[in-house]
Amino acid sequence: MDSSTPFAHASEAEMARILDFYAVRWSYEPETFPILWNLDGDVVESFSPDFYLPDLDLYLEMTTLRQKLVRKKNRKLRRLRELYPGINIKLFYERDFRALMLKYGKVALADGLSGTLGQVAAPYGDPAPTAAIRATDETDTPADADTDDIPAATVSTATTSAARRRNRRLARAAAGAP
Amino acid sequence: MTRAPDLHADVGEILLTEEQIATRVAELGRRISEDYAGRPVTLVSVLKGSLPFMADLMRAIDLPLRIDLMEVSSYGGGATESSGLVRILKDLSATIEREDVLIVEDIIDTGLTLNYLVRYLRGKNPATLRICTLLDKPARRLVEIPVDYIGFTIPDQFVVGYGLDYGELYRNLRFVGVLKPEVYAGPAEAEAAGV
DSSP states (O other): OOOTTSSSHHHHHHHHHHHTTTOOOOSSSSSOOOEEOTSSSSEEEEOOOEEEETTTTEEEEEOOOOOGGHHHHHHHHHHHHHHHHTTOOOOOOHHHHHHHHHTTTTTHHHHHGGGGGSSOOOOSSSOHHHHHHHTSOOOOOOTTOTTTTTTTGOOOHHHHHHHEEEEEEEHHHHHHHO | OOOOOOOOTTEEEEEEEEHHHHHHHHHHHHHHHHHTTTTOOEEEHHHETHHHHHHHHHOOOOOOOOEEEEOOTTTOOOGGGGSOOOOEEEEOSSSOTTTTEEEEEEEEESSOOOOHHHHHHHOOOOOEEEEEEEEEOOOOOOOOOOOOOEEEEOOSSSSEEETTTBBBSSSSSEEEEEOOOOHHOOHHHHHHHTT
C-alpha cells in the first residue's frame, strides 16, 4: 500500500493498517458524492467516504467524534443513502473504533486517535503519536465537526492538503451537477 | 501497581449462563448432525478462543468427524504486527481437499479474521465450507460473511469467558460475561462508567 497516503485523521491511518493486516484492499477517499445543490445546480454539500473496499464493494466512513456529536454526519449519511441507494456504506463510530482498539489490545491508543486530537494526522507508516496526545484532554469542539467540515484553523498540513483535494473534486462534481 | 485480576468480580453481568450455553450447543450439534446426514465432517477450530466451544460441540455432533486446529496472528499481536500481514501461526495438520469442512469460531464481530480464514481455506479446495459460531456480534460487522450456524446473537458489549479472553485471562470462566469497563478503562470508558 502507498505509505504516503495523506490521511486526514490518525484513526484512518490505523484503520488502513488493520485492513492491510487482514489483506483487505482499500482506497482512500476515492469518490465524492454530491448530496445537496443550490437552485443554480451548484454543489453546496458533498460526502467523501473515507475508504472504499473494492473486494467487498463497501464504503467505510469513520467518525471518532463523541456519539452526541455525530448528528450531522448521520444526516449526511441518510441523504447519501437516499440519493445513491445502490451504494453500500457503513459508518464506523467512535465507540466502534474504541471497541476495535480494545479487541486488539490497544485501548490506550484509542484515546490518542479519537476526536479532534486524532486530527494530528500520522503518516501511514508511523505509529500514532500517543503519549504526547494523551497528555491533553480531548475536546469536543468544534461541535458537530468532522473531517469533511473541520475549520481550516484547526487542521494539520496533511488535512489541509486533503481538504484542497476535496475542494477540487467538489468543483469537478459541481460542473456535472444536475 | 498492577491490579491483580479477580476473574469473577471483574465481570459486571453474566450474559449467558453455563446452562444456556450447554443447551444451545446441544441444539447446534443436533442441527449439524441432521444437515450433514451421516457425511463425515472436518471441524476446524481457530485457537485459542474457540477451544471450549469446539470441545463441547464436537461431542454434541453425532457424525464421523475429524478435528483440526488453526491459529492466526491478530492485529496488534506484538512481534507479528511488524510484518503488517496476518500470519498463519498454526496451519492445518491434514488436507481438507474434497472434505466437508465446518469452521468453528467463538465469536464473529468485524469479520476480518474470518474473511481471511475463509479465503485461505477455500484455496485448499474443500468440498463444502460452512461456518459455525457460538457468538455473533453483528453491530461490529465490517465484512459480511454468511454464517450457517449461530449460537447466540449478542449485543455490542465486550464479553469474556467460555474461551473468550481479555489480556489472555478469563477464558476459563464457565459462562459468558460482560467485562466491567474499569477493567480495561481508558479515559472515555472510565468516564462513561463513572470510575
